[in-house]
Amino acid sequence: MKKTLRIELDYNWGLTRIDDAKYPVEVLKDKFVKGKIEKISESYLHLTLAVDENDYEKTKNKISTFFAQKYGKPNLSALSFSDCEPNTDDESGKSQDKAHSDNNGNSKEPHTIDDTLELVNTLVGAQEFKSLIKELVAIAPEVVKNKAQDVFMSQSYLFSVGDGCGLTTYLEILALAVNDLSLAKMTPIAPVKEYKIKMTDKPKDDLNDASDVIGKIENDEASVICLDISKWIDKTDSEDFKKLLKDVQKASENHVIVFRVPFVDKDVLCRIENSLEDVAYIKTLSFPPFDRAETKEVAKRDFEKYGMKLSDNAWEYFFKRIAKEKSDGKFYGLNTIKKVVKESVYKKYVAVANGAKNATLIGTNDAKKICGTLADESEGMAQLDQLVGCEKIKAQIEEIIAQIRLSKAENGPERPCLHMRFVGNPGTGKTTVARILGKILKEKGVLRIGNLYEYKGRDFCGQYIGETAPKTSGMCRDAYGSVLFIDEAYSLYRGDDNMRDYGVEAIDTLISEMENHKDDLVVIMAGYTDDMEKLMDANRGLKSRMPYTIEFPNFTREQLFEIYKSMSAKKFKVADDLYPVVQKYFENLSDDVLNSKKFSNARFVRNLFERTWAKAAMRSQLEGQKTVTLCAVDFNNAASEKDFAFQIEKKIKLGF
Numbered sequence: 001m002k003k004t005l006r007i008e009l010d011y012n013w014g015l016t017r018i019d020d021a022k023y024p025v026e027v028l029k030d031k032f033v034k035g036k037i038e039k040i041s042e043s044y045l046h047l048t049l050a051v052d053e054n055d056y057e058k059t060k061n062k063i064s065t066f067f068a069q070k071y072g073k074p075n076l077s078a079l080s081f082s083d084c085e086p087n088t089d090d091e092s093g094k095s096q097d098k099a100h101s102d103n104n105g106n107s108k109e110p111h112t113i114d115d116t117l118e119l120v121n122t123l124v125g126a127q128e129f130k131s132l133i134k135e136l137v138a139i140a141p142e143v144v145k146n147k148a149q150d151v152f153m154s155q156s157y158l159f160s161v162g163d164g165c166g167l168t169t170y171l172e173i174l175a176l177a178v179n180d181l182s183l184a185k186m187t188p189i190a191p192v193k194e195y196k197i198k199m200t201d202k203p204k205d206d207l208n209d210a211s212d213v214i215g216k217i218e219n220d221e222a223s224v225i226c227l228d229i230s231k232w233i234d235k236t237d238s239e240d241f242k243k244l245l246k247d248v249q250k251a252s253e254n255h256v257i258v259f260r261v262p263f264v265d266k267d268v269l270c271r272i273e274n275s276l277e278d279v280a281y282i283k284t285l286s287f288p289p290f291d292r293a294e295t296k297e298v299a300k301r302d303f304e305k306y307g308m309k310l311s312d313n314a315w316e317y318f319f320k321r322i323a324k325e326k327s328d329g330k331f332y333g334l335n336t337i338k339k340v341v342k343e344s345v346y347k348k349y350v351a352v353a354n355g356a357k358n359a360t361l362i363g364t365n366d367a368k369k370i371c372g373t374l375a376d377e378s379e380g381m382a383q384l385d386q387l388v389g390c391e392k393i394k395a396q397i398e399e400i401i402a403q404i405r406l407s408k409a410e411n412g413p414e415r416p417c418l419h420m421r422f423v424g425n426p427g428t429g430k431t432t433v434a435r436i437l438g439k440i441l442k443e444k445g446v447l448r449i450g451n452l453y454e455y456k457g458r459d460f461c462g463q464y465i466g467e468t469a470p471k472t473s474g475m476c477r478d479a480y481g482s483v484l485f486i487d488e489a490y491s492l493y494r495g496d497d498n499m500r501d502y503g504v505e506a507i508d509t510l511i512s513e514m515e516n517h518k519d520d521l522v523v524i525m526a527g528y529t530d531d532m533e534k535l536m537d538a539n540r541g542l543k544s545r546m547p548y549t550i551e552f553p554n555f556t557r558e559q560l561f562e563i564y565k566s567m568s569a570k571k572f573k574v575a576d577d578l579y580p581v582v583q584k585y586f587e588n589l590s591d592d593v594l595n596s597k598k599f600s601n602a603r604f605v606r607n608l609f610e611r612t613w614a615k616a617a618m619r620s621q622l623e624g625q626k627t628v629t630l631c632a633v634d635f636n637n638a639a640s641e642k643d644f645a646f647q648i649e650k651k652i653k654l655g656f
Contacts, residue, residue: 002189003056004040006082007047007063013078014045017071024071031066032059038216040190041168045335050190113137113180119173125294128285129170133177140181152183156257156280159226160269161287163262164333167226168192170287171258175224178256187221196228197244211247218251226258233261233268233464236275245279261464263289268466289474295322295337302341308348308360314367316449318344323453323478380440387436388566389559390429396550397437404444418446419514419545421536422526424552427601430526431485433550438483441522448481448520455484457491457527460510461502468502472509480520489525490535507539514545528597554594555601557586563602567609568630572616577632585639611638 009024017024025047033039036055040048051059060081068076120133143152161167175191178184195213217225227248235241248257257280261272269284276282290298296315303309310318318340325336344362347369352359381401384394400418407415418441422430435452442450455475462468476484486492492503514523525532525546536543555563561583568574593599600607616634620627638644 001053002050003053004189005049005051005056005059007049008080008082009045010078010080013075024067027070028063028067032063038190039194040192041172041194113177116173116176116180119176123166123169123173124297125290126166126170126287129173129287132283132285133173136177136181136183140183144182149183153253153256154281156252156259156276156282158259158261158269158273158276158282158284159287160261160263160285162289162333164335165263165287165289166334167260167287168194169334171224171226174256174258178224184222184254184256187223189221190223192224192226193217194226194228196231198231214244214247214251217248217255222254224256224258225252226260228260229272230261230464233264233272233466236272241275242278245276249279262462262467263287263470264462264464264466265469288470290333290337291477292319292480295319298334298337299341302338303345303362306345308345308362310344310362310367311364313364314362316451317364317367319478320451320453323451326455326475326478380436380438380443383436383439384433387429387432388562389555390433390552393429393433393550393552396548397433397440400548401440401444404441404446408445415446415519417518417545417547419518419523420525420548420550421532421546422524422550422552423529423532424526425528425554425597425599425601427599427603427605428552428554429602430552431487433552434483434485434524434526437524438522441483447483447522451479451482453479453482453484454487456487457489457503457506457525460486460492460506468505469509472506473513476510476513476517476521480517483522483524486523486525488527490527490531493535493538504539507542511539511541511545554599557589557594560589560601560605561586563605564609567606568612572613573627573629575629575631578630578635581632581635585635608638608644611641611644614638 007025007028014024020027022030025042025045028047029039029042032049036052037059038050040050042048049059063081064076064079067079071078117133117137120130123130139152143149159167159170161170171192171194175186179186179191193216195216197213213227229236232241232244259272259276259282261269263286264272269286273282273284299318300309321340322337325340344367348356348359348362348366351366384390384397387394400416403416407413422434424430431452431454434454438447438450438452441447453475460468460472460475462471492506510523513521523546525535527535529551536546564582564586565579568578612630612635613628615637616628616630619631619634620629
């Protein structure tokens with residue numbers, strides 16, 4: 001007999017592990033999901049397992065011990081357990097028809113299809129899934145009347161859905177609907193099971209793993225079985241895959257089978273569907289990622305639970321934070337939206353504790369904090385003028401602004417296409433200028449919002465065939481009204497043949513978005529000069545839609561020194577002996593270092609500055625000083641470290 005064990009992690013503690021290579025839930029899953037323990041569901045902060053009743057308490061103790069060893073005993077309080085007793089009614093299924101109790105022991109009515117439909121109505125988006133549930137409600141009376149449940153069970157489903165978009169929720173609702181409508185009697189313990197079918201360079205091992213999964217299915221009580229076949233997308237016509245399907249069909253007589261793939265384009269989805277229909281009747285459902293309006297609806301509901309709401313201007317910063325999660329590869333759909341909501345609410349509580357008056361409204365300044373910074377609100381052109389160097393760049397942008405101003409005049413020419421190329425080495429200010437340009441274009445009435453959505457070229461490429469185009473379109477949609485900045489854009493074309501195919505698909509989609517939304521989207525592609533030329537030569541359509549090329553030269557020695565001075569003067573007291581030493585350091589940097597592609601210009605200066613004040617902070621602490629003053633000795637200690645000691649060597653080695 002199996003029991004369900006739900007592992008819960010404290011939210012605030014979870015935030016402290018956000019930069020871990022793996023979230024704690026993933027660590028626990030990797031450690032314990034094996035042998036007699038199966039995963040039922042997971043999210044950012046919880047993991048639900050199916051555990052043999054005899055091993056239940058032992059498993060809880062093992063998890064606690066492992067957690068304390070991995071994260072330290074003081075963190076053990078962040079871990080909690082809850083359980084669900086198995087159905088002990090001797091007559092199969094009867095207990096589900098009886099009145100049952102909630103967690104407080106209060107009697108409540110048995111679950112009905114009306115309860116399930118209420119859940120369905122709370123879903124945001126998922127129109128095809130809602131239609132499916134309505135269809136099941138419509139056909140159920142005839143199926144039950146004619147005792148034709150086997151006809152229903154012969155149908156399988158293909159779900160095309162991205163990570164974190166609510167797959168487990170949809171599966172759970174499907175299981176409830178099937179049970180409530182008497183289309184099948186689902187087991188009350190773990191009515192949903194999810195399995196991944198591996199695909200590696202060892203087909204034999206993969207098939208053995210698949211056989212193990214099929215064995216589990218065969219022995220499972222009636223449930224909704226979800227088989228993730230993402231790894232097999234480009235192998236669905238293979239004999240191995242067809243054999244797998246036939247084995248699944250034999251083992252699945254008592255189950256509702258759902259095949260899952262990522263959100264891919266329609267052509268790929270049709271091909272997968274055709275392969276599956278060789279052995280089963282398939283109904284295909286697509287679950288597009290949340291658009292802006294749906295994301296807002298989900299977040300709005302969560303804020304309302306805490307008695308809070310966002311001001312109109314604050315929403316733009318909320319979306320900016322969501323975009324950052326996506327670009328950092330940390331976006332998990334619903335879970336991420338809820339995480340950002342909770343973080344926003346927590347920071348509002350802190351603000352209220354520190355004297356903020358309006359406890360229910362998250363305003364613009366509150367929302368800025370969830371983006372990690374209080375952005376400078378000075379005018380865009382003023383910010384541009386404050387940059388060290390960049391005189392030619394400033395002149396080019398002023399020319400663009402003049403064109404925009406002329407196009408706005410009565411009987412003026414059509415507004416110029418504003419997609420651009422930024423070319424130059426790392427650390428030359430490309431991202432900074434792009435961010436300022438977004439503000440300028442908003443101030444001039446060209447863009448509605450003016451935020452910067454920053455990605456790497458490789459971020460647009462999906463893992464699977466057919467995933468790239470919808471992924472790229474979604475990233476563009478997020479950036480409507482703002483600047484879409486693509487750093488290392490040349491990576492869309494470079495790489496192995498397979499990756500290059502994905503890159504071409506991403507470029508084609510970008511071209512379409514750039515053309516169709518040129519009045520509401522500015523795309524800036526950035527990278528090394530030579531590599532960007534190769535990218536443009538490889539796709540003339542891309543080049544023709546990017547009329548502006550802005551070059552970012554390496555900073556001179558004098559400019560590097562000025563950048564260091566501006567950084568230090570903003571935050572610290574500076575001793576008289578510091579700047580002469582710093583100036584001499586930059587004067588001694590060789591041309592080989594300055595002209596190397598590996599030299600990161602302003603980024604190099606920032607790293608050197610941060611090492612300087614780290615040394616100063618340690619020295620001040622040892623000397624018992626309350627304030628930190630940057631001195632020559634601090635700089636010399638920082639500059640002697642491996643990453644910065646170039647001027648010491650006669651023959652410069654470029655291995656940094």
